[in-house]
Amino acid sequence: MEKRVTFKGWLLPMLLLLPQVIITAVFFFYPAGQAVWQSLFIPDPFGLKSQFVGLGNFEFLLNDPFYRASFLTTAIFSTLVTLVSMGVALFLAVLADRLIKGSGAYRTLLIWPYAVAPAVAGVLWLFMFNTRVGVVSWYLGLLGYDWNHVLNGNEAMGLVVVASAWGRISYNFLFFLAGLQAIPRSVIEAAAIDGARFWTRFRTIVFPLLSPTTFFLLVVNIVYAFFETFGVIHTITSGGPQQSTTILVYKVFSDGFVGQDLGSSAAQSVILLFVVGLLTVVQFKYIERRVHY
Amino acid sequence: MATITLDNIKKSFGKTDVIHGVSIDIEDGEFIVIVGPSGCGKSTLLRMVAGLETITGGEVQIGGTRVNETEPMDRDIAMVFQNYALYPHMSVFDNMAYGLKIAKTPKSEIAERVAVAAKMLQLEPYLTRRPRELSGGQRQRVAMGRAIVRKPKAFLFDEPLSNLDAKLRVQMRLEIKALQRELGITALYVTHDQVEAMTLADRMIVMNAGVADQIGAPLEVYANPLTEFVAGFIGSPATNFLPAAALPGTPASAARVGIRPEHAWLSTEGEARLTGTAVYSEALGAETLVHLRLPDGEMFTIRQDGARAQPAEHQTCHVAWDTDQQMEFDEAGRRI
Ligand SMILES: Nc1ncnc2c1ncn2[C@@H]1O[C@H](COP(=O)(O)OP(=O)(O)O)[C@@H](O)[C@H]1O
Ligand SMILES: [Mg+2]
Numbered sequence: 234m235e236k237r238v239t240f241k242g243w244l245l246p247m248l249l250l251l252p253q254v255i256i257t258a259v260f261f262f263y264p265a266g267q268a269v270w271q272s273l274f275i276p277d278p279f280g281l282k283s284q285f286v287g288l289g290n291f292e293f294l295l296n297d298p299f300y301r302a303s304f305l306t307t308a309i310f311s312t313l314v315t316l317v318s319m320g321v322a323l324f325l326a327v328l329a330d331r332l333i334k335g336s337g338a339y340r341t342l343l344i345w346p347y348a349v350a351p352a353v354a355g356v357l358w359l360f361m362f363n364t365r366v367g368v369v370s371w372y373l374g375l376l377g378y379d380w381n382h383v384l385n386g387n388e389a390m391g392l393v394v395v396a397s398a399w400g401r402i403s404y405n406f407l408f409f410l411a412g413l414q415a416i417p418r419s420v421i422e423a424a425a426i427d428g429a430r431f432w433t434r435f436r437t438i439v440f441p442l443l444s445p446t447t448f449f450l451l452v453v454n455i456v457y458a459f460f461e462t463f464g465v466i467h468t469i470t471s472g473g474p475q476q477s478t479t480i481l482v483y484k485v486f487s488d489g490f491v492g493q494d495l496g497s498s499a500a501q502s503v504i505l506l507f508v509v510g511l512l513t514v515v516q517f518k519y520i521e522r523r524v525h526y
Numbered sequence: 527m528a529t530i531t532l533d534n535i536k537k538s539f540g541k542t543d544v545i546h547g548v549s550i551d552i553e554d555g556e557f558i559v560i561v562g563p564s565g566c567g568k569s570t571l572l573r574m575v576a577g578l579e580t581i582t583g584g585e586v587q588i589g590g591t592r593v594n595e596t597e598p599m600d601r602d603i604a605m606v607f608q609n610y611a612l613y614p615h616m617s618v619f620d621n622m623a624y625g626l627k628i629a630k631t632p633k634s635e636i637a638e639r640v641a642v643a644a645k646m647l648q649l650e651p652y653l654t655r656r657p658r659e660l661s662g663g664q665r666q667r668v669a670m671g672r673a674i675v676r677k678p679k680a681f682l683f684d685e686p687l688s689n690l691d692a693k694l695r696v697q698m699r700l701e702i703k704a705l706q707r708e709l710g711i712t713a714l715y716v717t718h719d720q721v722e723a724m725t726l727a728d729r730m731i732v733m734n735a736g737v738a739d740q741i742g743a744p745l746e747v748y749a750n751p752l753t754e755f756v757a758g759f760i761g762s763p764a765t766n767f768l769p770a771a772a773l774p775g776t777p778a779s780a781a782r783v784g785i786r787p788e789h790a791w792l793s794t795e796g797e798a799r800l801t802g803t804a805v806y807s808e809a810l811g812a813e814t815l816v817h818l819r820l821p822d823g824e825m826f827t828i829r830q831d832g833a834r835a836q837p838a839e840h841q842t843c844h845v846a847w848d849t850d851q852q853m854e855f856d857e858a859g860r861r862i
Contacts (some may be wrong), residue, residue, distance in 0.1 A: 419611035427625035428599040
């Protein structure tokens with residue numbers, strides 16, 4: 234049975250909720266409302282007046298090939314970031330779970346990257362891959378590979394994916410490790426006695442039992458890839474070359490603050506809000522139902 | 527079905543020696559119970575047979591083949607765990623079929639074998655349920671079912687009944703014994719409960735701090751314990767121990783003497799070997815346990831027929847027994 238805390242009267246519960254409500258209102262509802270409002274206008278070239286255009290901004294966006302390309306870029310980027318950061322984290326967590334000695338130090342070291350701010354992480358990776366002075370690109374050059382993410386869109390994408398995924402690995406690792414350690418040892422042993430070798434056990438027992446953790450991380454990482462990777466992209470590629478790393482959230486920024494097209498920018502953020510809401514609903518409705526046992 | 531041989535098995539965790547060398551030849555189809563107090567190394571011994579712990583010294587053979595280096599999945603044994611260790615995300619059917627699926631058994635044969643086991647264990651109505659939707663007793667049966675569908679060379683049980691209530695425990699005990707008889711599969715069964723050991727075992731291994739103090743048929747162990755520990759552990763209520771010096775006529779090498787409660791009786795002053803004061807009596811119906819306090823402060827228990835008169839509290843009582851039935855032990859606890 235779940236334990237329920239009950240309150241007498243309304244005053245105390247309202248008071249306890251108030252700070253959260255205020256924060257949500259000031260930092261979410263107010264700006265979101267503003268974005269919705271602004272998305273209905275086009276500012277004149279001098280930014281002095283705005284003209285009401287209804288859904289004109291949206292109509293324009295959905296017919297804009299650059300905007301559609303950005304959708305695709307975002308889909309590729311967030312899929313890769315999620316797969317890489319969760320895949321590597323799961324691999325490390327499985328190793329750490331089997332380790333008994335020295336696991337404390339191992340875990341602590343793995344958690345450090347999480348404390349690095351995305352923009353700083355971006356700069357770190359940028360240095361390593363800098364086409365002229367970067368360590369990694371120098372070694373790649375020795376191997377005969379000419380690394381240049383400033384010109385090559387695929388390389389640029391690869392770099393921002395790695396830089397974005399890197400910081401997330403720690404976070405995902407912690408959750409995966411906790412999830413693995415919550416699986417009773419005897420269940421794994423029972424499977425071994427039933428004849429299942431390591432990989433079969435992982436596929437048929439461990440991974441299914443981890444699915445609530447995996448699902449949670451999936452949602453969190455997709456949201457991360459959609460929004461919080463802004464700093465990484467801004468420092469490493471600024472969306473280039475030729476918009477090849479311009480994900481939706483970066484386009485909101487570059488159209489709004491660089492291009493000064495506030496109406497379009499606002500419409501984009503409304504669409505983004507809608508997409509993330511939709512993704513979350515779909516995930517909870519269709520995936521979560523299958524992960525409980 | 528197979529014989530199992532343990533040849534001077536030893537186990538250390540780091541520098542701690544946990545099992546000090548246990549040897550036994552188990553015959554095909556035999557039911558062996560490993561019994562001893564908590565922490566004496568029963569599970570460790572069983573897990574070495576299963577392949578879940580490495581073997582520090584000695585040799586384990588299953589069906590005449592050395593298996594020290596064999597992985598658990600290649601030993602062809604089945605194990606029932608104390609917490610059942612069912613796969614929580616699978617139905618009862620899938621739990622039982624898991625091992626067969628891995629062995630690539632044909633689908634029709636899996637269905638048939640699971641059906642037979644489910645019928646045997648009265649699990650037929652629950653095949654589509656998940657473990658969390660079952661009672662403790664039903665989960666226990668699923669764990670049993672998972673073991674029997676595979677027709678392994680041996681069953682290993684690690685305290686499989688200790689999470690059940692007393693009544694269910696007695697019932698499942700009978701069922702386990704009947705199943706093992708019917709299937710004729712060699713079984714190694716760990717318990718700390720000497721009643722379970724007495725009722726299930728063809729032979730039992732009485733473990734004491736990593737040493738097999740005695741190996742033998744239950745009644746033989748009861749009638750003829752080889753050590754003070756075994757005399758105290760097997761039999762309920764527990765054996766009374768007295769310093770040998772307090773009893774005239776014991777051999778000089780004896781340090782302690784054990785007298786089972788059922789071998790002593792309240793006697794006349796004339797034949798008395800001991801005198802004490804009645805502290806309390808437990809009337810259980812068919813029998814009564816009379817607890818006395820001896821002059822040195824130790825307790826002494828007598829088990830007598832329920833129809834006999836009980837002494838009143840604080841009454842002085844005289845105790846006698848047949849010296850043929852008293853058990854004498856030396857300083858090291860060995861039977862003389
Ligand atoms: N993995 C382990 N590491 C260190 N000591 C252990 C380990 N497993 C068991 N032991 C020790 O070995 C002894 C025997 O344990 P166990 O076989 O579980 O006893 P039993 O099953 O008879 O209660 C105990 O003292 C226990 O603390
Ligand atoms: Mg144990």
